[in-house]
Amino acid sequence: MMPAAQADTSTYAVELTGCTKQFPTPGGETYFAVRDINLKVEPGRFVSIVGPTGSGKSTILNMAAGLLNPSTGDVKSFGEPVSGVNRRASYMFQQDPLLPWKTVLDNVSLGLTMAGVPKAEAHSEARRWLEKVGLKNFADRYPHQLSGGMRKRTAIAQAWIVNPDVLLMDEPFSALDVQTRQIMENELLQLWQESGKAVVFITHDLDEAIALSDEVVILGAGPGSTVVGSYEIDIPRPRDLLDIRDDPQFVALHREIWGRLKIEVSKTYETAMAEEGEVA
Amino acid sequence: MMPAAQADTSTYAVELTGCTKQFPTPGGETYFAVRDINLKVEPGRFVSIVGPTGSGKSTILNMAAGLLNPSTGDVKSFGEPVSGVNRRASYMFQQDPLLPWKTVLDNVSLGLTMAGVPKAEAHSEARRWLEKVGLKNFADRYPHQLSGGMRKRTAIAQAWIVNPDVLLMDEPFSALDVQTRQIMENELLQLWQESGKAVVFITHDLDEAIALSDEVVILGAGPGSTVVGSYEIDIPRPRDLLDIRDDPQFVALHREIWGRLKIEVSKTYETAMAEEGEVA
Amino acid sequence: MTLVGSKKNGLPAALDGGTRRRARRTEMSPLAMRSTQLLLTLAVLGAWELSVRAGIVDEFFFPLPSDIFQTVWAWVSSGFVFPHLWITMQEAILAFLVGAAAGLLLGFVLARVRFLERLLDPFLQMFNALPRVVLAPIFLLWFGLGIWSKVAFGFTLVFFIVFFNTLEGVKSVDRVLVDNARMLGASEKQLLRHVFIPSALTWIFSSLHISVGFAITGAVVGEYLGASAGVGYAIAQAQGVFDTKGVFAGMFILMIVVLIIDLLVNRLERHLLRWRPVQSS
């Protein structure tokens, strides 16, 4: 019995159990960013996290990546406790993570060259990825010579090129225009479907979350937010991202999730407005 | 005649005439970011700029702010040529502009304290603005203790508090969830309507652009992009931002503008994909 | 699931868990650290003492640590050292303050006025390479035998260190921060106060850490070359009569003083840089 159960849990690509993260506030108290988070992502699944701003989405991703230690609770990846960085994951940060002293090409090929791939090979692979994100002609630029959206796309290519088992993405497409965004979404889906990766995806766009995911997780209002709902998206794949918004299943799911989310979001705002309530 | 004509042009809050900006590329050639931009914004008008990523929207805003000199062309604000920073404008940057060594409160009140407002007054004013953006309880945090969306909102409050004649905003709401975004949009409209400011607003969300603006300017595909279309949005005000998407006028305008924009966006992508074409 | 994790609303337990985890992953307590340092010091001194006694190390050059401490004690208990120390401290502190102030000022000005930077850079580089000891007669001539010639000596060391670091620190300020402040209406002075100084503060502190030592060095070397009082004078006197114990005792006292000053600078630094994220790993 026991071994079977263990084998079962060990299949999760990312597993957060009862994770709470608190930060000290300037006032000397503790601020609970997230509280008692349980999140299980099987390999091959595409999970989106949505929630009001400041609810702790990035914090969860940081814990999954092993960059932040939960104050309590456990983080596992493929059955192994995550200590130090999660070597099986790649993480696209919300902030700008490009190395300013490397050209776009060197930034993108960084993961490969560090893994020991010969330079020429890494570069040609990087060019392939730059083409995918539409930056082929900007390979020799330095990051400060790019526009905001271009930097984001470079970061995406940088995270994707290493071909990890888990993709952690924090609002990757928010700085892109609609069309470019769709192209990137398609690329992401293709990448994911080809290889059976697990994807944890943060977005503010519920449409995007539903269109792409197998599961949408909703985070409650902070402080001390926790998972308030989880919705299985059973729209059959492959999905046509252009027309999916007219799909009745999509519309129904959207209404349902949006109803729940709205409550949380307005709660956040009310908490912020209320006189008390800084610390949970 | 002449004085009248002069008086006429001098009423533009922001006026770019034939502005071209080129950058040297690493290859030693020049890259035309934007070419021959003509943009006139009257006081009290709300103008949105949309365009594919990397088309030069931020470049235009930088020129209007006086932070970037056009390679050719003239920039004027209220009839005065802009040399050095445009003192009548406030600018919310696409990048993170908060001073890491100041608390949220000090960051927001910075513009006031520098203008000589007494500290106590500046702080209470800053608290008022923090309340508007929903960060009242985070006044004593340092920027690195905030989430991405919170930092954006702090930057918004920082730009708004100085009450300028021109508001330049570069994708201010892209990191916010839908609900918070709507609240902020309402705040922005209120601020604008109260005071007759000119607003130049960059967004990737065409819905947002149409819902908020008097005029939507579409930028063509780069390199060397220029204004390819300008649409007057004559939906009567006050507008109900929640329901405006169902307004038939909105739908018609959206269809029209989107048709134009789509061409540009796909052009960008094709240029990027094509073998040649790095330099215009 | 651990026991701690299962207590859903156990705030104290949660806090406890957090602290424990943190303690395990990183830091030694300050007290433990101080003890380790003391142990290290004692180990080195013990080894030294033993190798002198065993004749491996020549006592003429490296006197017994126990003898050194005896000398230190004699100097302290007789009060002999205090007037000297007081003078040296005055010189070092003045050199530090004046040098740092001048370095900061020129650093900021040159970082902001590129023309001046380009004009003066080679001259500053050249003067930085002048061997100060050679200039001793000129310093004596200009500033006399009193403390000011030593202050000038220390100044020439502190100034260049602070200057070059401030220059580089201000030049590497994030452009967006500057642009933002300018858009918010900052005058050049306000830019300095709100953006450049805080941003260059890590740089400045780095240079201050270096120059604390150099200020004292400068003062002591100045005294060593010509003075009538000061720790450097006391050391020179000891050296003149081949009293190595005295030389080491003087240096030991200097070291203790530097330690105390450095503690203060560290505290100030921690206070002024409290906005920085706590570094982990």
Added chain:
Amino acid sequence: MTLVGSKKNGLPAALDGGTRRRARRTEMSPLAMRSTQLLLTLAVLGAWELSVRAGIVDEFFFPLPSDIFQTVWAWVSSGFVFPHLWITMQEAILAFLVGAAAGLLLGFVLARVRFLERLLDPFLQMFNALPRVVLAPIFLLWFGLGIWSKVAFGFTLVFFIVFFNTLEGVKSVDRVLVDNARMLGASEKQLLRHVFIPSALTWIFSSLHISVGFAITGAVVGEYLGASAGVGYAIAQAQGVFDTKGVFAGMFILMIVVLIIDLLVNRLERHLLRWRPVQSS
């Protein structure tokens, strides 16, 4: 609308306009800058010459610039100075290289291993405050009379400057960059190479700018205290016989050398930091 602006497809005109505008707003050409510097130098020297001739400044301490140049010329034309210069250069360059390498190494290690930093920081601060001149006998004992005692002398100056700056430079690296590189699979060594070193490079260069001067100072002071060759020796001898001209001539030659070295360091810096946005205003 200006004439230039109306030429819609006038690429040359546009370029022209851009260049003109840029030239107006900022930079002087390097040649003009050099001439200005030369003028400044000549003005200062001229004033000096005149005030000595007028008797305002005492020739005993400040010889006539024209006499100094004559001495420099005599030293150069007779070849007298070259063996001395060669030795001093060897010492300075070795001190610079060894000191910088050790400072970099220890700086990186201590920045990455917080335990070591906390443990060793007070010791390093203490040693930095030791007056090097006092240590001259020990340096002679350990390293002999040859160039190595002077290298050690310069080392103790260069090392601390580079060390403290590297330490601070590495500690102030943006955390997101580090985290990102670690997520991409960087080992500690790769982190160093791809993130820490490039990021700390501005810091390192700042310390190198400072320590070029200090390396030469160290070598010269070392020679000044005991040697049989080197520019410091030549200066010391000149000073011993009241030959102020000779003293200044020696310092002048040092200055020129530093200028040349600094030019090279600048060039290297520009190359390694070419990724930085061009600074304007």
Added chain:
Amino acid sequence: GAPAAAPPGQSGSAGAGGAGSSKVTIGIGGQTLLTYLPTTLAQELGYYQEEGVNVELQDLQGGSKALTAMIGGSTNVTSGYYEHTIQMQAKNQKIKAFVDMGRSSGLALLVAPKNEGKIKTLADLKGKNVGVTAPGSSTDMFIKYLLAKNGLQKTDAAVSAIGAGSSAVAAVEQGQVDAAVMLEPDVSVLTKRIGHDPVILEDVRTADGLKEVFETDAWPSSSLYAKTDWLDANKETAGKLAKAIKRTLEFIDGHSGEEIAAKMPEKFAGGDKALYAKVIEDLKKTLSKDGAFTENGIQAVLKTQQVANPEVGNKDIKLEETYTNEFVK
């Protein structure tokens, strides 16, 4: 003026002549100091070579540094003050002087120009500020000895270090010290700059002065000394060195200041050849003629040390172990 061809270090090794000559490094406590002139002059005259030793001169810029360098093993022989051998015996370092070059320390206690007329005797120095080259140096010992001899406390006058050379001249000329113990050529340079002879309270450059201060006809100062071990192992070399120095002393005795100055490297004159020649002429009086130590001379040195140097104090010093005349005989 035109400089000497090459640094002494270079010329020393390049000019290695005599077959089978052994190499000796001599550290000088300040090569430009006149009191050590014979060491350099012997090299310039080629006497070391003629005797068959290959000598390399190292300028250590100060007697105590030259001594420490020798004890540390960097040099073999030191050209420094004889008193060091006594000081070293107090520190259990066995050092022996084997040639005496200076019969007198050549020091002069003089009054700064601003105090001329105000300070007339040593007693007037009470509460005043006296300049010495460095604390603990022989100039320092000299003033302390004088104070003690005149019934004052050693601490009755404050002692300032003013170095030697231009810094000393400047300090005295500007009156930053009330009086100073100075050496040649500093005294002559000072005389020239202030335009008249300074008021001299004590002067051991002359035999009379020596008699008055130390009650002796000799007070051995500059000498060659080496570790006793080295001397015992290199008797032959030491003998050659002693011979070379003795011949140099004889040369000095037999020639005028100008002739001697002409033999010295040109830059030692510091641009003022006439002054340099005059100073050398004066120096001749203070130099030994035969290189031998005299018993009452070394007793006088010991006495000075006992009075002025707390590190020697009343330690039991065996004078016969501090010097030897066997090599100059």
